[in-house]
Amino acid sequence: MSDILTLDGVALSYHTTDGETEALAGVTFSAKRGEFLSIVGPSGCGKTTVLSVVAGLLKPTAGKVTLDGCEVTAPHGDVGYMLQKDTLFEWLTISANVELGLRVQKKLTEENRAYARALLEKYGLGEFAEHYPSQLSGGMRQRAALIRTLAFRPKLLLLDEPFSALDFQTRLDVADDVGNIIRQEGLTALLVTHDVPEAVGMGDRVIVLSPRPAVVKKIFTVPVNGTLSQKRVMPVANELSEAVWKELRTG
Amino acid sequence: MKNKKILSPHEKYLLGVKKTKIAVRLWQAGLLIGFLGLWELTTRIGWVDPFFTSSPIRIAVTFAELMADDFIYHIGVTLLECIIGFTISMSVGCLIAVLLWMSGFARRVAEPYLVVLNALPKIALGPLLIIWVGSGAKAIVLMAVLICIVVTIISVLEGLCSTAPDKLLLLRSMGAGRLQLLRYAVLPSAVPTFLSVLKINVGLAWVGTIMGEYLVSGAGLGYLIVYGGQVFKTDLVMTATVTLCALAGAMYGAVALAEKLYTRRKKKRRAKPKIHKPHDPDNGIKKSDYLIETDNGKN
Numbered sequence: 001m002s003d004i005l006t007l008d009g010v011a012l013s014y015h016t017t018d019g020e021t022e023a024l025a026g027v028t029f030s031a032k033r034g035e036f037l038s039i040v041g042p043s044g045c046g047k048t049t050v051l052s053v054v055a056g057l058l059k060p061t062a063g064k065v066t067l068d069g070c071e072v073t074a075p076h077g078d079v080g081y082m083l084q085k086d087t088l089f090e091w092l093t094i095s096a097n098v099e100l101g102l103r104v105q106k107k108l109t110e111e112n113r114a115y116a117r118a119l120l121e122k123y124g125l126g127e128f129a130e131h132y133p134s135q136l137s138g139g140m141r142q143r144a145a146l147i148r149t150l151a152f153r154p155k156l157l158l159l160d161e162p163f164s165a166l167d168f169q170t171r172l173d174v175a176d177d178v179g180n181i182i183r184q185e186g187l188t189a190l191l192v193t194h195d196v197p198e199a200v201g202m203g204d205r206v207i208v209l210s211p212r213p214a215v216v217k218k219i220f221t222v223p224v225n226g227t228l229s230q231k232r233v234m235p236v237a238n239e240l241s242e243a244v245w246k247e248l249r250t251g
Numbered sequence: 252m253k254n255k256k257i258l259s260p261h262e263k264y265l266l267g268v269k270k271t272k273i274a275v276r277l278w279q280a281g282l283l284i285g286f287l288g289l290w291e292l293t294t295r296i297g298w299v300d301p302f303f304t305s306s307p308i309r310i311a312v313t314f315a316e317l318m319a320d321d322f323i324y325h326i327g328v329t330l331l332e333c334i335i336g337f338t339i340s341m342s343v344g345c346l347i348a349v350l351l352w353m354s355g356f357a358r359r360v361a362e363p364y365l366v367v368l369n370a371l372p373k374i375a376l377g378p379l380l381i382i383w384v385g386s387g388a389k390a391i392v393l394m395a396v397l398i399c400i401v402v403t404i405i406s407v408l409e410g411l412c413s414t415a416p417d418k419l420l421l422l423r424s425m426g427a428g429r430l431q432l433l434r435y436a437v438l439p440s441a442v443p444t445f446l447s448v449l450k451i452n453v454g455l456a457w458v459g460t461i462m463g464e465y466l467v468s469g470a471g472l473g474y475l476i477v478y479g480g481q482v483f484k485t486d487l488v489m490t491a492t493v494t495l496c497a498l499a500g501a502m503y504g505a506v507a508l509a510e511k512l513y514t515r516r517k518k519k520r521r522a523k524p525k526i527h528k529p530h531d532p533d534n535g536i537k538k539s540d541y542l543i544e545t546d547n548g549k550n
Contacts, residue, residue, distance in 0.1 A: 055424045057420070075426050075427075081420070083421065084417075087415070087417045087418055089418065091440075100435065101425045103435070104422060104426065104427045105425060
């Protein structure tokens, strides 16, 4: 399978009046089509910056990001971004929320609407389409947020600690849920998290970043398949988590 | 013996709420009646001179006389000036706020000017206004606009700028442009600010209009008040003032009603069946798992 996403020596510095902060110093990795990559790193190492660069929201100071054969230089709308908070628009119904991306990208055709509708049905939110976000539980909201990012058929999903606002029990279920949906739809995903078992449980590979300025320190391949709650109890996965931990600790 | 119905705790609570509400209304009415009664009484028994304070009955009589004359015309003039001033400052103010939101650079440039204009007592510009647009209704409307518009710009701009950053990030990642950000996230989330500015401006528009009429005018309630004061007709001053109170109250009420209708509509949308699922989270959604609860049926 071909690589859908390539980061080649991506470096980025933030400029403020206080000076220059080097966030990324040459990050290189690639993702195959349909692959689920987890990115972990010490806090403040620039994990989120990687996602912003991939989304085209930030322009790298050096290096190159290629998404599906095209170089990323500006926001392109080919990524579905999922944030820590579900960021559903509380004044819109769930179906209007889900159609938001289509509306923004002026792709709100009958066919695409039907697709969005079908996604809602498929993932159990069909009967809540005309409800408002405040009427849904946390897990359902997060699922609605995922469907919103799927509805405009992005080439890549970016997940920025999407489960960290949920309590532990809900978190496992939602993570399984989200992971399953992403695999079912055959999407490529980039998950940023500070939770190592979550990274191992959800990802096909785990990318460990160094402290700031970040470079890719090591890439682990997860030897088993399955959902987070399945892998959580597998010794192999736990050993891998341990190894990732160690890699993170040794600065 | 009367058959007393036993009330459930919730019914008791509701009854209590209702009783308090009635008590508040009674006190409000009582205070007004008491104040008017005392006012009338003290003037009748000669404790205070109605030449200075007028009295409720004299006000009523004056009101009737004025209505037979051209009072409606004066009311109309003031009301029209106020509504025009209010509308202009709301629309132009919001437009300027949106433009400033669009350009962070312009916002920074404008900031000190807004601060100074906000602090400036606009009445000081009165003489200039007369020189610029003449001593007519234009100057009065302009005064109302000057007083309202700065607050409008500052408050609405603040509302626009306080849109949740993650909503903007999300839209930008979808490829949204600045206008789309405005349309899909910034304007909808500024609606509550807009509503509160609307209410503030109802008050300020009246301040501006009456101030304008004090400065220049040949008609209107402000004109009657100034004129009445100059010729020591306290009856006229009081009548015009009371009318002004009623008008300002009515206009505020109209805006408050509009706000109420808006929030009620929003509430109604949200009061549709609430989904509750006790304990276990929502993996594998089955409808039977949910307790459907409605809090419609009231109001």
